[in-house]
Each structure stands twice: as structure tokens, then as C-alpha cells.
Amino acid sequence: MTHYILNISPVAILVHAAIPLTIILVYALVAIWAERKVAGFIQDRLGPMRVGGWHGWAQSIADLLKLIQKEDIIPTDASRFLFKFAPFMMFAASYAAFAVIPFSSSYIGSNINIGVFYLLAVTSVLTLSIIMAGWASNNKWSLLGGMRSAAQMVSYEIPTIATVLTVIVVTGSLNLMTITEMQSGNDILGFLPNWFIFQNPFLIVAFVIFFISILAESHRVPFDLPESESELVAGYQTEYSGMRWAMFMLAEYADMLLLSLLGATLFFGGWNSPFGDFMSGPFWSFFWFMLKGLLLVFVMMWIRWTLPRYRVDQLMHICWSILIPLSFINLVLVALWEVIF
């Protein structure tokens, strides 16, 4: 019984696996700073300005160093093992999902054939780690936040999966690398790249539904009910402090990036350059891919500082009465389009 992946030396596997981790960590430091800057500019103020000189770029690094020094407080009546374990499980789930993201034309963590399906399956563990954190804290706000989050994520998983399925209907493959390769070239109307968003009018609808659902899945405003400060203190994170809390933040930002990168892969051509062969190649493809992903992350931040929060019943209404029926009708229409054209 020989597994080809296990024949490679362990060091090589570790280096291979560390690439997404490095990307997540650097991105998280930049994104947390960028979030505060975006918030500042939208609210007509400056945001962090002091640490590091130019526009306070080292603010997140200073925050991280501060968090490492903080005391790790565990409530007396908490369920100790689950309380300690939950943040790491949450980060492990989002990190594991990065394995199937094709970061560049020459790098993908694991080129397995069930790509997207694996990604959706692994991220469903996130919900469980949030319930775990909420319950183990033994705190009413935490538990309410955890329950809300579970209800929200389980509900919004359906439109997410249905819209991913519409793309799968077009591609006929679950492998994200194959899906990206199918979007190479600039043939639409003579100049537009062959990205799925331009290929088919129903896929634009699918992208809109997908984007709303990933906002809800990554707990961003207007769907940030699990941690709505004004009613639940901080939701499931209320009792956490220091590095464990930092792990939650890291997992949240990693989840945001993951779902944005998935959206970029499925609808915006992944690592394909928008100019055909111009500026393509392993490095440039990485650049374009991150650019697309980070643009979607920026839109998420923009929405956060623009829209107010929905109520729980409105959230459920949007999902079950609007997004789910729409996404299913859209799936059928895309399938018909594929049969006819």
C-alpha cells in the first residue's frame, strides 16, 4: 500500500503546507490594518496613524505582540477542554480548506478531484467549533451567539452550495485547478476574458447570491448577528482573551479570504490574467489571484461600514424565502442554458 503523497519527504510536505499558512498570516496582519483604515476613511477620520510611521502600517503587528503577552483567562465554570480546543479547531478548519485553492498556475496545495466539495465539507466544521466555543464558555451571551451562528451558517450553506453547483453544472468538474484552466483566454465579445461571470447571464445572478451567502457565512455585516456587539457583547467570543481570542480573529479573517478566493476562482477566472497572455506566468498568476480575492475582501469591508445589521428573523427570511428559491431556480435555468447552447 503506497500513497504517492506519503513518499515525498516530510520536510517537503511541511514546506508545501506552510505556503498557505504564510499567506494567511501576512494577509491577516494587512487585512486587520486595512479594515481599520477603510473604517476610518468611510467615517471621515484617519484610522491608526502612529505605529510604524507611514499611516500606522505596523499597528496590527503591535496588536499581535500585545495579545501574545495577555493572560489566558479560562472561566472557572467553563468546560475546560472544549473551551481551550475550540479556537484551534476553528482555525484548523479554515486552514485545511486552503489546501484545494489554486494560488497560482503552478501551486495548489492538493490537486484532488473533489476540490470544491472538500472545501465546503471542511468549512462546515467551522459551525461546530463556534457552537463548541459558545457552549463551553458557560455564558448566556456566548451560547446565544453560538446558537445564532449555527442557525445562520447551516441556513446559508444551502444557497452557497446551490450557487457553487451552478458553476459545477457549467464546468463538469469539482477540481478548482481545472475550473480555473477552463476560464483561460479572451474570447467573449473579442476582448473580455473567458471568466464565468461574463459567460452566461444566469451566472451573474449566481454570483450575487453567492456573495450575499458568503457575507453571512463569514459573519460579516449586515449578517454579523453571532457577535453583534450591541446586543450580545461579543457573541461566542465573549469569554476569550489573549491568543485564543486572536485565533478566533485569525480564523474569521482566514475564512473571509477563503470564501473570497473561492468566489474569485469560480466566477472571476482564478489566477488567469485579465489581459490574456500578457502578464501571465506563475508569479503574475499569483498576483492576479490575490488581487481578485483581496478586492472581494475589500468589498466585504466596504459593506461592513456602510450597511446596518439585520434582525434574526429578517436574516432567516432572506435566506429561506428569497435566496434559496432563487438559487434553485437559477440552477435549473443555468442547466437549461447549458443544454440549449
Add this chain to the structure above:
Amino acid sequence: MELTTILFYLFSVVTLGAAAIMVFSKNIVHSAFALMFTLVGVAALYVLLYADFLAATQLLVYVGGILILILFGVMLTSQGYTLNFKTITVNLIPASLLSAGAAVLLIFAFLTTDWKISEVTERTDTVYDLGMLLMGDYILPFIVAGVLLLIAIIGAILMSTRLSVKNKGGA
């Protein structure tokens, strides 16, 4: 020892250990979370057998779906303080007799069956083959299962709406 063998024993220990905690824990939520480790361990064993699609399905359906439903059920139906969901042991003697009988049967079956041990063949196209089979040879069971699930969903909705209508009438 090969890395695969080490991983196999590691995940077996996780699966069995978590299953033991699930059965013997006095706290029902701890049992539910232990069940999660068991299910993830089984998924990892599927991966070692090249059943990647099955492993992902195991995660999506059992860990991401059924386990959350179990936790919801426990948390929404209990009364009182949430951290102390105790399980109580009832029918100790008949239960132990039945499980002892089942254990004897299983061990007997395990020892007497002529197991065919075959080398695991490396597969990469599991989803493709599975899709071809589901849409070809097994299309009828596939559709029947789909219809069955649809009936179950409609039934569940019907039962829950009837209950809420009754409640409204009563109030």
C-alpha cells in the same frame, strides 16, 4: 513502520477513544462533541482507503449536518442550566445483556468469516466513476432515494406547521 500505517493507528485510536468517551461521558453535550471526533476519525480512515468523496460526504453530512442537529436538539429541548445536561442510566440489566449478546455475535462473525484481504488500489477519479454509476446503472435507486427525502421534508414541514397552527388556536 510506514507513515500510512502510523496514520491508520493514530486515527483508529482517535476514533475508538472518542467513541468510548461518547458512551461513558455523563454529560450529553460532551458525548455529542466526542461523537464529532469519532466521525472525523472515520472520515480520515476513508481517506486512507482512497475514498475521498465518501470522506468529504461524511464531514459534510454527519459533522456539518446531523451533529449540529443533535446539539440543537439537546440544547433546545433541555430545561434548566445548560452546562449540566446529565444523562441517566436506565434498564441497566437488559441493556447490558443485549449489548453483551450483540458483542458475542459480532466477535463470532469476525472470527468465522473468511475475510478477503486485497491491496488498496490508488484511485483518483472517484467522483467521475461515482457519477457515471449513479447516473447510469443506479439511476433508479438514486431517484427513489431523492423522492423519499423529498417526502420526508414535506412531511416534516407539514407536521411542524400543523403544530404551530394548533398553538395559535390555543393562544
